[in-house]
Amino acid sequence: MQFISGISRHQMRISSLEDAISPDNQVRFIDAFVSFVDLSKLGFEVKTLKKEGRPSYNTKAFLKIYLYGYLNGIRSSRKLAKECFRNIEIQWLLEDIRPNYHSISDFRKDNPVALNKLFKLFVSFLKDADLISGETIAIDGTKSRAHNSKKANFNQKKIDKHLAYIEAKTQEYLDALEENDSNEKRPEIQNIQQKIERLKQNKLRYEMLEEKTKSQRRASNKHYR
Structure with missing residues (x-):
């Protein structure tokens, strides 16, 4: 008997990033969500286009990176930068632009309050919207119930508790990013x-x-x- 064989690494393939991502992949929702975000209302500093020198990255590209990291429990700017090079989902999400570690980390440091608001808005929308009827979704290691569950009938006490939970989870993620970015070493094989x-x-x-x-x-x- 023979083993199952793969294809040659030198074989040409004709495909697109779009072909690699299924219609129900979560990155499509992240992309749609960010497209509707009002940056000024969240407090992000909108980058102006430069006429000279190297162009800057679109602010919304960083939002997509951090929301992807939040959903997938990636708590390090360096790891997020690495995913931009090896993760087909992020490559689709960013249309294959690949910000480096410093750009990703600096964006977080420059926009801590706005990022906090972004995460709260994102989680609130996922928990309250009708997009996940009858199911649960994982958010950074936790479970969010669907909108049509029996616990969806909120009074003021439940709403306050709900918002406090979201506040705690978003701050926990931002604190983890800060700590990991400060302490992380690079155990990578060089050359x-x-x-x-x-x-x-x-x-x-x-x-x-x-x-x-x-x-x-x-x-x-x-x-x-």
């Missing part, structure tokens, strides 16, 4: 191509590892005699 070339030129010396293990065992046995 990938050089290391691949080294693997090609030098066989892995498993026999050396095995001999070293045997030597350690012999030394250990002598110690306990």
Whole structure:
């Protein structure tokens, strides 16, 4: 019997980002939601187009990044930047623009209050809208009930509790971003191509590892005699 075979990595493929994202993928909702957001009402500083120099990123691109991170529990600007390069969903969402870590992190630092309002608006809309009738959705590790559940009949006490919960969750996420951005180190393998070339030129010396293990065992046995 033969193993299931993949395709050649050098084989040409004709496809688009649109083809890669299913109609019911959550990124389509994020994209639609951000398109309706009024930046000025939330307090975001709207970037003006520059006539000279390198153009800036559209503010709404960062909103999409952070909402995606919020839904998927990605609590680090560096990790969000990495997803822009390897995650087909974010590539679709951003039309394949790829902001670096510093741009993503600086946006959060420049707009803490507005981002807080954005998350609260987003979660409130998901919890109260009729988009998820009869089901629950995951939001940053928590579950939100559908609008048509029995608990959807709000009085003022429930509304206050509901808003306090949203406030706590959004602040928790922003605090996690702040802490991770400050403390995060980069445990990444550097000079990938050089290391691949080294693997090609030098066989892995498993026999050396095995001999070293045997030597350690012999030394250990002598110690306990």
